[in-house]
Amino acid sequence: MTEIQNVTPAEAFAAYLKIRDRLPATAGRGRAVPGEFLDIADDFDLILFDAYGVLNVGETAIPGAAETVAALRGAGKTVAVVSNSAAYPKAHMMGRYARLGFDFASSEVVTSREALFERIKSEPPRRWGVMLNPISGLAELETLDAHVLTDASEAYDEVDGFLLIGSDGWTEHRQGLLEATLVRASRPVFVGNPDLVAPREAGLSLEPGWFAHRLADRTGIAPVFLGKPFPEIFELALAHFGGSVPPERVLMVGDTLHTDILGGAQAGFATALVTAHGSLAGLGVAESITASKIAPDFVVETI
Template sequence: MTAPPATQPTLAFDTAFARYEAIRPRLPAAGTPGAGRLAAGLRDTLGDFDGYLFDSFGVLNVGETAIVGAAECLLSLRQLGKPFCILTNAASYTSAEAFHKYQRLGLDIHPEEILSSRDVLFRHLETAHAGRCWGAIAAAEDRFADTEADLRHLHDLTDWDAAEGFLFLSAVRWTVADQDRLVAALQRNPRPVLVGNPDLVAPREDGLTVEPGFWAHDLQDRAGITVEYFGKPFGDAFAIAAERLGGGRLGMVGDTLHTDILGGQAAGHGTILVTDHGLFKGRDVAPFIAASRIGPDWIIPTI
């Protein structure tokens, strides 16, 4: 991925957390908070689970760097016969590109062990919306090679009314002016909006960047439309991943409360929060668990 341009807005942590809480009515219900057992690593949770769902950023890697111990953890799960699936909200690039990235990082992950929110969205497009012409909000280099659906870069369309619906895959080029234009277009002519990354923010070197989910909730607020979300914490991604793993007791391993932990619990899985590398890096997670009442079963610093 290329670095975001300076125009991509950022949010303060407390602002992002408050926004996640404000949109809770639009997220699945979290269920009963887990016990929050503290442990040193994933090995301490092995007795509880037959297989694992892993978030990527903040759990296996941070950007283009693998987290120390991640490769060994995946290898030991293979040796123990515990299946796993990477369940990521990365919608800017294809699962084939994700596979090559993991190869570069030295992580032994097979193509069929990767499920991105982009895959879930494209699967839905081909079954529920055949023949529709979409204006896609996406990274400039995205060729949409992994879908048969009719996608055009929204930034290449002079007339946004030419789009029969909108897909939000990447916020890397999206600006406040673009958002205002889309709100006006939807107020004038309401159309479906489908979001391939429900995250509000993503941790980067220089702060939390605003992601497609953030803009999509703003669209719902301002244009009065319904938006469909694909990826964590919503159920479709969990259902497809669990089917691939053949069921059993599954543990969702992630670094965020409102996507990984809430989504895992809502799907009926166990949950393991990783605190040292992602959203909660450098913070005490306890007050945020108390405030949100999203409580993981386990809390580990790293896998």
């Protein structure tokens, strides 16, 4: 059984370019002004951080990130995390941030997992097949008729829809079973993490979005994506603050042009691209902006 391998930043960027037509349209172009992060953030009231590649790489905090968040609080700014990390329950996420030295409250962390659960509340009852490593945590799935997909081929035909939440432990064999069952019978596919990749200590891991776009190419299924760059997660983030912060006073900070920057721009936020630790690490930033036609308002090396 073939395990899924990591990809390089260049391969990941090329993959994002190929799926551009499935993402929101570009909402204008920023000027990609270079600067120091705290100077840029001073002009905004609410700072939204992506996690992987901005605050942490895998289970390792990026040096200085916790201190930057503390400095923003000290300056009277409101800070929050908007993450496509859908594989883990909120309690697990909060434990990770505490271990890494961040003091975020639960209400300050908004994930695509939450956006997914909000969306499927409006769906009719279904028996769901779930892409998720059970070790990651089945908490918050108790109210669903949800069954983790493994190597049992018959299980793929027995469900009424699919939730792609976490790709840890996913294999080529399981991906083949998923694609084959959707060819036999089309059913809804909801994607709780639209990211193609995520920065981890060993490189860029393949995330649920990678496999969702692959099955779309091979089956003709149109998955429903919940998370950056799509609007629901940003609407949830603003709702956490009572809708009191106008979009033009919000700064979205991320490492990925096609999720953080595109999504923030679509929501009407200013955007800052972080280049040192995430999906563009080692690539030409200016060339990547030109190729993607997605330009942030600001470019910083790190926060």
